[in-house]
Amino acid sequence: MATSLHPEATRASSSDSTNSVITVDASPNTQSSSSTPPTSIGDSVSESSTVVKLEDALTTQAQPSGGRSRRARASVGTYNVKVLSGTAIHAPKKYSRNNGEADTQTRRRTISGDTLVGALELSNSSTETFQKNANQLVHDGIDALDLEWSVKKLPKSRSQISLGSSPKRTTKQKDLARRKSTRSAGDKVENFTKKLSVLGKRGRENFESGLAKAKRELRNLADTNEYAKIDLKPVVLEVWSRGKLVTQEPPKKKKKKEEEEVTAPKVEETKQVDKKKAGGRKEKVWLTKGLYAGQEGTNFDYWSSNKGKERERLQDIAPYRPNGILPMPMWHGQRLLQIGRDFKLPFDVCSPLPPGQPKPDEWRKTSSNRFVGEAAAMWKKSSLFDSFSSKCVCTPEVGCDDNCQNRIMLYECDDTNCAAGREHCSNRAFADLQERRRGGGKYRIGVEVIKTADRGYGVRSNRCFEPHQIIVEYTGEIITEEECDRRMNEDYKDNDCYYLMSFDQNMIIDATKGSIARFVNHSCNPNCRMVKWIVGGKPRMALFAGDKPIMTGDELTYDYNFDPFSAKNVQECRCGSDNCRGVLGPRPKDQKVVKESIKEAVKAGVKAGKRKLKELLGGENEDSDEKTPSPKKRKTKDAKGIKRSTSSVNMKVAKDAAKAIKKSVSARVLNARQAATSRRVAKKVTKTSKTTKPRIVKTYGKRQTKLSSRNSSLTLVEGDKSPRNGARSGRKSMAKNVAKSMRGGRARTAPKATGGGTIRVVTGNED
Numbered sequence: 113m114a115t116s117l118h119p120e121a122t123r124a125s126s127s128d129s130t131n132s133v134i135t136v137d138a139s140p141n142t143q144s145s146s147s148t149p150p151t152s153i154g155d156s157v158s159e160s161s162t163v164v165k166l167e168d169a170l171t172t173q174a175q176p177s178g179g180r181s182r183r184a185r186a187s188v189g190t191y192n193v194k195v196l197s198g199t200a201i202h203a204p205k206k207y208s209r210n211n212g213e214a215d216t217q218t219r220r221r222t223i224s225g226d227t228l229v230g231a232l233e234l235s236n237s238s239t240e241t242f243q244k245n246a247n248q249l250v251h252d253g254i255d256a257l258d259l260e261w262s263v264k265k266l267p268k269s270r271s272q273i274s275l276g277s278s279p280k281r282t283t284k285q286k287d288l289a290r291r292k293s294t295r296s297a298g299d300k301v302e303n304f305t306k307k308l309s310v311l312g313k314r315g316r317e318n319f320e321s322g323l324a325k326a327k328r329e330l331r332n333l334a335d336t337n338e339y340a341k342i343d344l345k346p347v348v349l350e351v352w353s354r355g356k357l358v359t360q361e362p363p364k365k366k367k368k369k370e371e372e373e374v375t376a377p378k379v380e381e382t383k384q385v386d387k388k389k390a391g392g393r394k395e396k397v398w399l400t401k402g403l404y405a406g407q408e409g410t411n412f413d414y415w416s417s418n419k420g421k422e423r424e425r426l427q428d429i430a431p432y433r434p435n436g437i438l439p440m441p442m443w444h445g446q447r448l449l450q451i452g453r454d455f456k457l458p459f460d461v462c463s464p465l466p467p468g469q470p471k472p473d474e475w476r477k478t479s480s481n482r483f484v485g486e487a488a489a490m491w492k493k494s495s496l497f498d499s500f501s502s503k504c505v506c507t508p509e510v511g512c513d514d515n516c517q518n519r520i521m522l523y524e525c526d527d528t529n530c531a532a533g534r535e536h537c538s539n540r541a542f543a544d545l546q547e548r549r550r551g552g553g554k555y556r557i558g559v560e561v562i563k564t565a566d567r568g569y570g571v572r573s574n575r576c577f578e579p580h581q582i583i584v585e586y587t588g589e590i591i592t593e594e595e596c597d598r599r600m601n602e603d604y605k606d607n608d609c610y611y612l613m614s615f616d617q618n619m620i621i622d623a624t625k626g627s628i629a630r631f632v633n634h635s636c637n638p639n640c641r642m643v644k645w646i647v648g649g650k651p652r653m654a655l656f657a658g659d660k661p662i663m664t665g666d667e668l669t670y671d672y673n674f675d676p677f678s679a680k681n682v683q684e685c686r687c688g689s690d691n692c693r694g695v696l697g698p699r700p701k702d703q704k705v706v707k708e709s710i711k712e713a714v715k716a717g718v719k720a721g722k723r724k725l726k727e728l729l730g731g732e733n734e735d736s737d738e739k740t741p742s743p744k745k746r747k748t749k750d751a752k753g754i755k756r757s758t759s760s761v762n763m764k765v766a767k768d769a770a771k772a773i774k775k776s777v778s779a780r781v782l783n784a785r786q787a788a789t790s791r792r793v794a795k796k797v798t799k800t801s802k803t804t805k806p807r808i809v810k811t812y813g814k815r816q817t818k819l820s821s822r823n824s825s826l827t828l829v830e831g832d833k834s835p836r837n838g839a840r841s842g843r844k845s846m847a848k849n850v851a852k853s854m855r856g857g858r859a860r861t862a863p864k865a866t867g868g869g870t871i872r873v874v875t876g877n878e879d
């Protein structure tokens with residue numbers, strides 16, 4: 113039966129309090145089991161005298177507390193001597209092994225309480241000091257050993273203990289570490305050991321052995337479950353995963369978040385559940401739905417131009433999906449499906465024309481100009497030859513840009529006339545062309561002949577060209593006017609088609625033997641220009657891209673821009689452009705005149721009528737020598753017969769004048785209409801003349817009127833198989849006209865005037 117040394121100790125013994133240090137052993141000792149005082153001397157002798165003193169002391173101390181303490185005092189005789197003497201630890205184990213808990217408690221008692229008390233009991237004789245010291249020492253011991261912390265709180269294993277020293281410790285672990293250090297080196301322990309020095313040898317031995325045991329116990333307890341509430345798992349908030357630092361939220365924060373999530377609306381919850389896997393990681397949507405899953409569509413800017421029904425139609429094909437600064441490739445595909453666009457494969461991917469295309473038989477190709485007959489000698493003799501020189505003053509820093517003098521004058525730069533140098537000069541189109549063609553091949557040459565549906569042969573591009581880039585040179589034989597006439601009358605007399613272009617210094621390029629450029633057709637909305645340049649002191653013609661780039665496969669065209677000498681022979685244009693003039697050449701001048709003539713006729717008629725009216729009225733005024741009265745005055749003043757007759761005469765004159773105006777206006781309108789009708793008839797004749805052979809010779813010629821114009825003009829002479837004389841006379845007149853126009857051009861010469869050469873093409877109809 114267990115009794116307590118102190119009323120508090122009694123309470124403690126009945127509880128699991130960690131402070132219950134001085135509880136009495138529950139050993140079945142008969143002496144101690146008896147609640148009655150000792151009846152024999154032996155009994156009393158067996159008890160230490162200090163026990164009596166202790167009893168007294170306790171009694172003295174317990175007296176003021178009343179009856180209960182008395183009972184406690186009465187039970188003093190039952191104190192376990194072993195316990196008090198500090199030998200209880202040597203008691204047989206069977207007495208202290210009722211259960212695990214009791215065992216643990218027993219061990220604890222043994223370590224700190226009983227031993228110390230026993231030691232004190234032996235060494236102290238004074239009851240009061242004993243009491244004080246006992247209490248003090250017990251408390252100090254408890255503090256020093258720090259047994260107040262629950263062993264349950266200790267880590268379960270040594271490895272877990274070592275975690276406490278890791279750089280990232282929890283507060284609990286830190287606290288534990290602090291306590292440990294206190295226990296090992298604190299002041300309390302120091303005081304306590306000082307006090308221990310007053311103990312006797314046996315007491316010290318007991319104490320030391322107890323301490324050693326305590327250490328062992330602690331080590332053992334480290335592996336028990338008693339270290340509860342300490343994080344069993346290592347607290348790792350940051351980990352490296354697949355080369356990335358993954359920071360986990362601290363548990364507190366996580367808990368808080370979880371609480372918030374619980375209160376959040378259910379919809380969000382379900383969303384998160386969708387996104388998250390069981391492991392807590394986000395589900396990779398693209399694994400199941402593809403890389404573009406969840407991507408928003410393009411902003412569909414290209415729809416902005418489509419309004420109304422068109423937009424509705426497109427909406428039906430695929431619903432509008434807004435947003436997206438840079439649409440993903442798939443939306444480009446969608447755009448293609450919806451809007452559609454002409455896709456042109458580059459030439460090196462797709463050969464533009466299938467094999468077996470019809471080729472012009474009569475064409476003999478040359479890639480450079482060649483003087484024939486007297487042309488070369490005449491060319492050199494010309495005083496203008498010396499004028500073909502220019503020097504640019506461009507610097508290498510700036511290069512030959514748009515301000516290059518040579519460029520403005522349509523002179524190509526070369527090593528002799530360029531100040532910028534080859535590397536910095538961009539005014540060498542012909543040299544570039546030569547370089548490009550040197551390797552040969554369709555792509556480098558860049559053009560090929562095609563057969564058009566209704567315009568004979570034509571030329572199309574085999575590659576893309578930048579705006580203003582040189583495409584192909586117009587080359588042929590350079591002949592004099594006389595030679596041109598001879599050829600037309602003799603060599604080409606049976607030809608349907610002539611390729612003669614007025615060139616320079618009264619010379620003509622005959623491209624019958626010439627470059628592919630001769631096949632380039634006319635368009636009222638062309639994509640190219642034929643321009644004459646001075647290259648190395650010699651004029652050369654070439655086809656250049658227009659203001660827009662040219663795509664692979666585009667048919668190349670330029671504006672023939674020829675000026676017909678006669679309105680009778682105009683060839684119908686089949687270029688098919690929106691702004692087609694209807695004829696090969698500029699819009700006939702009298703077409704504009706028609707409108708103007710009507711207007712002018714009306715104006716003139718009105719003017720004439722007014723004049724007549726004035727004359728009538730003015731004559732009257734002159735006769736009277738009076739100031740012209742106001743109509744009111746006159747009314748009141750001249751309300752007589754003469755005046756009346758005068759006014760009636762005036763009325764008659766006015767009527768006549770009005771009639772005259774009417775007549776003249778209607779006559780002029782009639783004239784204008786007649787003119788228009790005659791032109792329509794002439795056009796009809798021309799159309800029919802195209803289909804019937806032999807044809808009338810059509811002679812056109814035009815001098816370049818715009819000095820700044822880079823476009824060449826074309827003189828077209830359609831082949832004629834009608835009576836030779838007529839044809840000859842036609843050709844002669846054509847040659848004269850061309851020569852005249854060219855001479856005129858040179859007379860007013862400015863270098864720019866040479867920019868547009870006069871082109872004269874002699875062609876037969878292949879239809």
Ligand SMILES: C[S@@+](CC[C@H](N)C(=O)[O-])C[C@H]1O[C@@H](n2cnc3c(N)ncnc32)[C@H](O)[C@@H]1O
Pocket residue numbers: 566567568569570609611630631632633634635684685686687696828873875876877878
């Ligand atoms: C210099 S050739 C062009 C090559 C010619 N198509 C051929 O097969 O040799 C000019 C002639 O081509 C035809 N042509 C060119 N452009 C035309 C167009 N826009 N409309 C109708 N015919 C055109 C006309 O018959 C014209 O006389």
